Amino acid sequence: MPLVVLAVVAVAVAAKLAVRTRAPEGGWFTDLTRSAGSLTVIGTMFAVMLAFVILFALQSFQRAREGSSIEAVATTELASVANILPDPVGERLRGDLVCYARTVIHDEWPAMRDGRPSEVTEAWVDRLHNDFAGAALSDGRHEAAYGQWFDQEAQRRDGRRERLSEATPTLPAPLWFALAVGAAMTLTYMVVQADPRESRKIQALPIGCVSALITAGLLVVFFLDRPYSGEHASVEPTEMTRTLARIDNGVQAPCDDRANPL
Secondary structure, X not given: OHHHHHHHHHHHXXXXXXXXXXXXXXXXXXXXXXXXXXXHHHHHHHHHHHHHHHHHHHHHHHHHHHHHHHHXXXXXXXXXXHHHOOOOHHHHHHHHHHHHHHHHHHHHHHHHOOOOOOHHHHHHHXXXXXXXXXXXXXXXXXXXXXXXXXXXXXXXXXXXXXXXXXXXXOOOHHHHHHHHHHHHHHHHHHHOOOOOOOOHHXXXXXXXHHHHHHHHHHHHHHHHOOOOOOOOOOOOOHHHHHHHHHHOOOOOOOEOOOOOEO
């Protein structure tokens, strides 16, 4: 990201200085007050639009994080419920949950960077459902656990669905187009305000600062709209990793460490 900012700043400053060498004395604008006012309007409109887009993208990023946390907590609770259910069903469910956590961490998370779910994870979800369907209820305690399983399973499903829904970019192309037009108009207007009467440093400083802020803002939107990009501070399977460490306590899981079935 810093290299992208520096590259844009360098191009913007170079363009401003190149135009400065061809601009007449005093620049092309005869009314500097009106020129400055027009730039203020353009810049303010773009800044407001960028702020709203950043807020929208931040909400999407937060939903991805919250969905991951809800799913991990529900998986932990499901493992607790499986401890109550009678064996061999309870034992199979505990193993299935360990494999599910492993495949979320090692297979589905990389898949989400490409905007898709994991077929391996889907297979373990199906296996969980099939193994739970074979549970036999022998007393009231098991019946209570049976009902709790459905509640936590709904939480796990909703958390995963929310997590997967944020795997694909949420900002529509027209919005990106509007941002690009706003950024281009702001920088172009600053470039054509070149005035050879001022020094190169004075001419370069304002457009350098503005281009850096615009580029940084657009990069923030791009980052927030792709929460599983794998970049620094992106959403990682931290909560599910903690869940796996908690539930993988001597369980005979029917998969290897990468969640491949044995």
